[in-house]
Amino acid sequence: MVICRTAPNARVEIGRAEDDTYVQSADGNGILIIGFDRDEPAAFARVGQHRVNFMIEPRDYDVSRINGLPKNMVSEYTEEELIRIRAATARKKIGFGSRVAEIGFRDGFIYPVTDHRKTTNFGAQRVLNGESKRPHFGVDLAAPKGTPILAPADGIISMADDDMYFEGSLILIDHGQGLISYYLHNETVLVEAGQRVKQGEQIATVGSRGRSTGPHLCWRLKWRGRNLDPELLTEWPKGHSDHG
Structure with a gap:
C-alpha cells in the first residue's frame, strides 16, 4: 500500500489497465491511498495528464496445509x-x-x-x-x-x-x-x-x-x-x- 499526495479533493483515476479503472477522491489535504492485491503486477494513478506507474515485485508465498x-x-x-x-x-x-x-x-x-x-x-x-x-x-x-x-x-x-x-x-x-x-x-x-x-x-x-x-x-x-x-x-x- 502507498499513500499519495495531490491537490486537495482531487479526483484521481486509479487502474490496473486502461480498460480497468475507477475514480477516487483525495481528502481535504490531498491524501489518498492505493492498495495492491496479492498477485497484482502493476497499477497506475492519473490526475489529468499526470500519471504515476507502480510496478510491483512478485512475492514467494508459503503453502499452508490443514487436515x-x-x-x-x-x-x-x-x-x-x-x-x-x-x-x-x-x-x-x-x-x-x-x-x-x-x-x-x-x-x-x-x-x-x-x-x-x-x-x-x-x-x-x-x-x-x-x-x-x-x-x-x-x-x-x-x-x-x-x-x-x-x-x-x-x-x-x-x-x-x-x-x-x-x-x-x-x-x-x-x-x-x-x-x-x-x-x-x-x-x-x-x-x-x-x-x-x-x-x-x-x-x-x-x-x-x-x-x-x-x-x-x-x-x-x-x-x-x-x-x-x-x-x-x-x-x-x-x-x-x-x-x-
Whole structure:
C-alpha cells in the first residue's frame, strides 16, 4: 500500500489497465491511498495528464496445509448450512461497503495481539483436507484463548457479528478511504457497528470459533476489494502524515 499526495479533493483515476479503472477522491489535504492485491503486477494513478506507474515485485508465498477439518467447513454443506453461508456473505458485503472519509492509519498499525506466535503468513496457498483452496489472505497470530485483541489504528466499526459460519465471529474496522481491517474467530466481541475506536483500544478476545483448529486471531486487510498484507503497515514510517 502507498499513500499519495495531490491537490486537495482531487479526483484521481486509479487502474490496473486502461480498460480497468475507477475514480477516487483525495481528502481535504490531498491524501489518498492505493492498495495492491496479492498477485497484482502493476497499477497506475492519473490526475489529468499526470500519471504515476507502480510496478510491483512478485512475492514467494508459503503453502499452508490443514487436515482433520470437519467436511462441512471445507466442501460439503447441507442446504441449511448454505443458507447460513449466503446470509453471512450478504452481511459481510454491507460491512465491506463502508467508506469512512477520515484517515485513521496515518502512523501505521500496531499488532492487534501484543504477545503472539505467528503461525501463518499472509498469502499462503491453502490446502484443506488435501483440497487446494483460495490463498489465505490473513496473518494468523496464535495466543491463548481470552487474550485481548486491540484496534491497530483509529477507525469506525463497520461490522461486529457474533454468528458467522466460517469466521465464528467477525469484526471489521473502517480506517478510511476504503481500507478495512478485519478479525476472525473471536471468543468475545466487545464493540458494535458504528462505534469509533482508537488505536490500542480492546475490541475482542482471541478464540477458536468457526473454521479454526486452535486459539488464534486471523488478521486481514482489504482496500476496495483488494487483499493486502496487514503486517506491512506495522512497518509504516512513523510520525509523518505526508509521506508518500
